[in-house]
Amino acid sequence: MTIADYVALFLAQNNIKHVFGMTGGASLHLIHAIRKRADIEMVFTHHEQSAAMCADAYSRVSKNLGAAIATSGPGATNLITGICCSFFDSVPTIYITGQVSTFRSNEGTGVRQIGFQETNIVEICRPITKYVVKLTDANLIRHELEKCRYIALMDRPGPVLIDIPDNLQRVEIDPMNLKSFEIPDSNTPPIINTHKVGLFKLIKEITRSKRPVVIVGWGARLSHAEEVLAEFLSELNFPILPTWAAVDLFDPNDERVVGTFGTHGTRAGNYTVQNADFILVLGSRLDTHATGSPPQTFARDALKFVVDIDPHEINKFEKIGIRVEEAFCLDIRKFIELFLNILDKNDLPNIDLWRATIKSWKDKYPPGIESKEHLSVNPYDFMKSLSEHAESGDQIVSDTGCALAWAMQSFKFKDGQRFFHAFNNTPMGYALPAAIACAFVHPDKKIICIVGDGSIQLNIQELATIAHHKLNIKIFVINNFGYSMIKQTQDQWLNSEYVGSSITGGLSMPNFPRVAEAYGINSFQIETQSSISEVLTNVFNLSGPVLCDVHIPDDFRVAPQVKYGFPIEDGEPFLRRDEFLCNMIVEPLSVSLTRGKN
Incomplete structure (x- = not known):
């Protein structure tokens, strides 16, 4: 050959x-x-x-x-x-x-x-x-x-x-x-001996904690630890904060699940992580999207224990100013196995008051509550309705930008659903190719593709691939006639001058239903709140590829969203300072005391 x-x-x-x-x-x-x-x-x-x-x-x-x-x-x-x-x-x-x-x-x-x-x-x-x-x-x-x-x-x-x-x-x-490759020998010392002291230190601090949380990241998926992780979290019974890459691991109705956190996370999630006194991080590298900037403001009063397979990720924390009490350079499955072998559930603290506090935040600040009222489509309401219409087993793919942030704050995942995104490179143009791959792996499942009007144009030619193979992909174009995420930055730093992010600022947008028609793909439009449910039903009733053009007001923004220089508990739109202070258990930073509504 x-x-x-x-x-x-x-x-x-x-x-x-x-x-x-x-x-x-x-x-x-x-x-x-x-x-x-x-x-x-x-x-x-x-x-x-x-x-x-x-x-x-x-x-x-x-x-x-x-x-x-x-x-x-x-x-x-x-x-x-x-x-x-x-x-x-x-x-x-x-x-x-x-x-x-x-x-x-x-x-x-x-x-x-x-x-x-x-x-x-x-x-x-x-x-x-x-x-x-x-x-x-x-x-x-x-x-x-x-x-x-x-x-x-x-x-x-x-x-x-x-x-x-x-x-x-x-x-x-x-x-x-042909010459084969020989796997090199491993001289790694026994894991239990390497981490024994750290594990007992972890147990000791868990016992003493009053406001503990567990952060679960993409590493849980990479290590194929889903089943043992569920057992571990059940034993620990602590509040859970998933990163975007792990959000589909959990039932959103599970009372332990607080919500997403970070610069584009929920208020409840951010108040929880920032007021915690103990954090166990499983498979998350805690990038600045999660911690905010500067990173030193992240969970500043919490003892942090980190499980990560990459020693470089662990070593970086000192450089960026995040103190870690103990790090375990381990595969998550191996860590859980070691931990459960020494855990005595009688040592776990009573955190009923902490759970009640978190519940009050979740009740008071549900996703979308701070968004503007519009007769046209509210993206938070659209994402909630989309999640209601989606079925167990559906595969959901999202591109970047506000479409992703709105989905991560308000989409409620069902059992058997999976969510895919390129979380750290997060390029425009990822969703259509990713949806194609999903469809080839799971030809019997429905693929939901969430993509912005800007992002879809970077690989819009792949509509031909989708049409050619008659892939069962439902494409929802979140069409706000520009780059809303960039506009939000321009609101914060550049006096709302929407250069290169709006129609008046030099962008041009096509008629997406006509583009879909050119590729032989059925299309729908959603232009009003009242039509969301009916159109979604029609989209999902059709077999094969469908494109749905969802018109979002061009002034709609992600809320809350944290501006650079502020800790993640203090996102825009700013709360009144008396309300903000009532939510803070740890000492607020001076930047929060001098800004926001009085």
Whole structure:
């Protein structure tokens, strides 16, 4: 067989059922090798960025490696945004690029390029991959592919890239004589001995806490710890604060679940985390979206214990000014196993007063209560209604911007539903490709795609892919005729001058139903509050792809939202200071005492 045939065989043997890509001269042999196999399907997108994002989402949904292929030069560089999604969210993906033939390489010449579309994608992608390599010896193809797989999945997962010159793809090899990759030996000391002192310190501080919370992040999904996590949280019975990446793990009607927190979180969630005296963080790196800026203002009176598999994430806390009492560099499943072995439930504190306080915040500040009244569509009401119409088992994908923030504050997930987003790279244009990947993994399920009017245009060409495969994707375009998230920043810092974020500021928006019609996709519009439920019913009654254009007033903003320089308990619109102070158990910061309504 050829190298190209072996690559296709390797992908199939690793249970990858779909590979995403766009045809190009330097990748043709790879693509043809995949296409002629019956046990793997080549899905063609209309942009390599879409293919990379499809591979990223495919891995998230399938809990297996995702794969994408691109040609050399611009094809390879177009993958970069999707690779970043996998890198920052620790998603195991393999990206395969074609390269100019070795006899056309510029290596050792000092010139910029010899072969047509020659680009050194290896060095470009080195900072955003766990491993990247250019194949130089045909006999090393097995070794490099197995090494890519091992590194992509080991410890903190992530993307890998292998660059294969065009002439090597055609080389005939004997697969029985190929060199394999040997997994390196591990000399890790016994985990219980390493963390024994820290675990007993953790138990001691849990016993003494009066206002404890547990933060659950994306690491719970990455470690496939869903079942043991549920047992752990049941034993502990503490209030739960999910990050956006973990929000679909929990029943929103569970009294332990407070809500999301951070710069675009709920008021109840932010009051809870900021007034806590003890925080156990499971699989969240606590980025500035979660902590606010400066990070030192985050949960400033709480003892913090962190579980994270990446020592670099743990070590960064000192640099950014967050004190951590004890860190456990462990897989979450292993941590829970160790913890439950030494936990005595009789040592758990009585936190009934704390639970009552949290409930009062949840009752007083439900999502959307601070939004303006409009006869047209209130996005908070729309998201609530969308969640009511969605069924158990539906897969929900969101793009970035206000559409994401409104969903994260008010969408109530049902049992069996999953939510997907590129949480840390959070690029515009992610939702359509991610929805495509979801549809291929789960052809029997309904895919709900939430995307802004700006974001959809970055990969709007993938409507052709959706229509071609007749994918059961319901696309909801949150259309506020501009970039509302940018407008909110311009409100805060630039005197509401909406340059580059509005129609008057230079943007242009198409008629989305007509665009859908051009691709052969059914469409609906929602322009009033009263029509939301009826139109949603009509959308979900149709099989196949549907686009629904949801008109949101262009002055609607995310509320609450925390301005830079303020702690996350003090989001805009500012509460009256007497009301704000009544909600604070810990000492308020001076910046909060001098701003806001009197």
